[in-house]
Amino acid sequence: MPAQNFDGQNLVSNDFSSQDLNDSSFFKTRLENVLFVDTLLQRTNFSEAILINVNASGADLTDAQLNLATFQGGIFDGANFTSADLSSISTSSAPGNVFSAQNADFTDALLTKANLSGEQSERPNLAGANFTRANLSEANLKAADLTGAIFKDANLQLAILESTLLVNVDATGADFRNSNFTDVTLSGTTFDQADLSGVTVTDTTPLNPLDLSNTSFRGANLMGFIAEDLNLSGADFSAFVDPNTGVVTETNLTNASLADSNFNGANFSGVNLSGSNFNLGDLSGADLSGANLSGAVLTGVDLSGADLSGANLDGANLNGANLTGAELDNASLVGANLKEATGDSLTNFTGAKLNGASLEVSSFIGTDFTNTDFFVSGMPTANLNGANLTDALLNNADLTEVTFVDGVAVNASFVDASLVDSDLSKADFTGANLAGADLTGAITVDTIF
8 A cells, every 4th residue: 555644634433454555654743543454554653643532453564653642541452663753752651541552562762851651550562562772862761661671782771760660670771870779679680681770679579478589680780789778688699601602701790789678588699799788788698609899888787697708898887787697608708807796606717817806895605717817917906806706716816916905715716716915905805715826925914713
């Protein structure tokens, strides 16, 4: 059928279903209750058109021009918008007439500054839509239902995602820089290799707080990422391994601010978290093995049951942290602050480096510090003043030059440990096992043995 021209007309209840209208023009046309079901509309021009309650489900709008068009409700479920220009379009929903493009294909489409927003009571329906490589920069998706949508390699810079449903979304490789994630419902979403650097996420809630194991940020760029009251328990932040090439992309969370957030059971294995702030957060049961937490702020953080084996915590601030049952074997905590931190008999520091660290007024009753190193020449003296090491194991530990003033080591074991030139003034070693320990030069004023 030859291309037709409807420019500027007022079309009401026309039925173009299943027709071939490729290359036709509806420029500035008003279309109300018009049917385009399964219609061929490739390269068709709808620029600046007004579409009221239009049904174009299954229509083929490949390469169509829809820029500056206005949509009042309407059904575009399953429509093909591949490479279409939808820049600066505006949609609106009314009770019983919600804009819907469920399972529509927007691959490579242009949606810059598109307004696809709504309210939570009348959510625009974009569930299952495919936005692969689409340009959604500065688009407004407020309150949209994006359940199951695909945003692979899409550009969402400066996009508004406030109150959206990001459930089971695939956003692999998407660019979210400077986008707005306020009050997002997040569950089972994949952000692998996505760029969320500098993004602020606030008041984010999971669809099901008990099941977030599929939320993934593997290999994502989260440098400077800011989260407030974020709940991503069980999320995966580990490195991304390309299944085809084997190329490994490390996740970057340097200088991220994640205070007061819940990462219970999350996987941060091998992640770069240097300089990040987890103040008062929940990392209980998290996998932080081999992670770089140098200079990180972990004050008051719940790290109970966390795996920190081999992690770099040099210069980290763990003041008041809960390390009950945590694994810190072979971890490096050089110059770290563990003042008022707590652990128990299941906390494991075997082979760890605590050179120059402060454990002042901490409580590590029954904790295993076997082969732990508290001393290195040229480093500040490790501070254990007032620490409670009752029943702790410090066999073969190097405690050279440490200060343990007013410390408690009742029934602790220091077999073959080095306490050379240490200050043990007023410390209580009642029942302690000091077999083979070297106390050469140690200060033992008012020390109880």
